[in-house]
Amino acid sequence: MVTLSIDNLSVALGRRSVVRDVSASLEAGSLVGIVGPNGAGKSTLLRAMLGLVAPSAGHVRIDDADLASLPRAAIARQLAYLPQGQTLHWPLAVERLVALGRLPHLAPMSGMSATDIAAIDRAMERSDVTPLRGRIATELSGGERARVLLARALAVEAPALLADEPLASLDPGHQIDVMNLLLDEAQSGKLVVAVLHDLTMAARYCDRLLLIHAGRLVADGPPLAVLTSDRLRDVYGIRARIETESGRALILPMEREAAR
């Protein structure tokens, strides 16, 4: 079980201020969506939450420990990361690629234990890639590759999973599978954070949404409270129909609309 605390976090990339004074406390057992338009700073915020980019101000803490004071391997055991649209360069078999998820647990020069092998099998099964286990990862379709990379992140079996656009390239059936899987992870007591562009998926599955606009956290709360018509207009520049089904929002982007 982990809590990730983000306190007045700002990140600058080059001379550009990309994340501005964001604070939030993310608790184990929840599925938190990060939403916002292209270039808003979502991936940079996620990378700062993983300690992959240093803050220009503020802190990220795992429980009570400042991320900046923790060794990389300790962070990697606590926070599994699914990066955005990763390109694969090495012609590795799928099973070996998924096995890389166990690296944070291995002592130098040591081999895989039965625990590691069981974690790899579980991760492949849950991401629906077991039938691909012998295939070369660079020869897979975009959606197959995305599921293999998700399996690598799941194989870490970390108490928190931070996923950057886990639905990109997936067909509707696999999008539902992946959201159900993320929800299962959260309901089993993990903290799951996902950057999402599909607002209906975000609203349907997430307990809480963080809406990012121009590097700032402009709304934080239950999906229906965050995704109002005014915010969709002001942040995304769209008019959207917002309907509800079983208490969950359905967001249908209709047309461009200028902010007032």
Ligand SMILES: Nc1ncnc2c1ncn2[C@@H]1O[C@H](COP(=O)(O)OP(=O)(O)OP(=O)(O)O)[C@@H](O)[C@H]1O
């Ligand atoms: N290395 C960099 N140097 C300077 N600016 C950068 C760098 N990387 C990203 N940026 C800028 O930071 C801003 C935020 O980028 P980020 O990738 O965090 O956005 P995002 O919300 O994840 O976008 P998207 O939805 O398009 O993936 C963008 O304006 C981007 O151009």
